[in-house]
Amino acid sequence: MNKECFVIQPISDEKFTKRYDDIYKPAIETVGLSAYRVDLDPTVKIPIEDIESRIKNAEICFADISIDNPNVWYELGVVM
Incomplete structure (x- = not known):
């Protein structure tokens, strides 16, 4: 399995x-x-569902917080 x-x-x-x-x-x-x-990912149909699922199943998450971006903050909240 690929991490x-x-x-x-x-x-x-x-x-x-x-x-x-x-x-x-x-x-x-x-x-x-x-x-x-x-x-x-061209297979993604409903991004928010894929984002939440992939975050939960990822070995690790990496976030670029160099600018204030609401989508980045939301995804970081999912990580927490």
């Missing part, structure tokens, strides 16, 4: 996708985990 790191970050800005691709994903994979971002 997953659920990545929580703003998704509406291209700079965050670049940060994910260039920094977060390679670092996560270096420690033997697969990086997962719900917005990049």
Whole structure:
């Protein structure tokens, strides 16, 4: 079974996708985990259900809190 790191970050800005691709994903994979971002999963039909399920089943969650983003705060609340 592949252990997953659920990545929580703003998704509406291209700079965050670049940060994910260039920094977060390679670092996560270096420690033997697969990086997962719900917005990049084409199989997701109802994002909120997938977010909650994936967070609960993830080995670990990683959150980018570099800006004030309500979606990030909500997902962190689910983690808690």
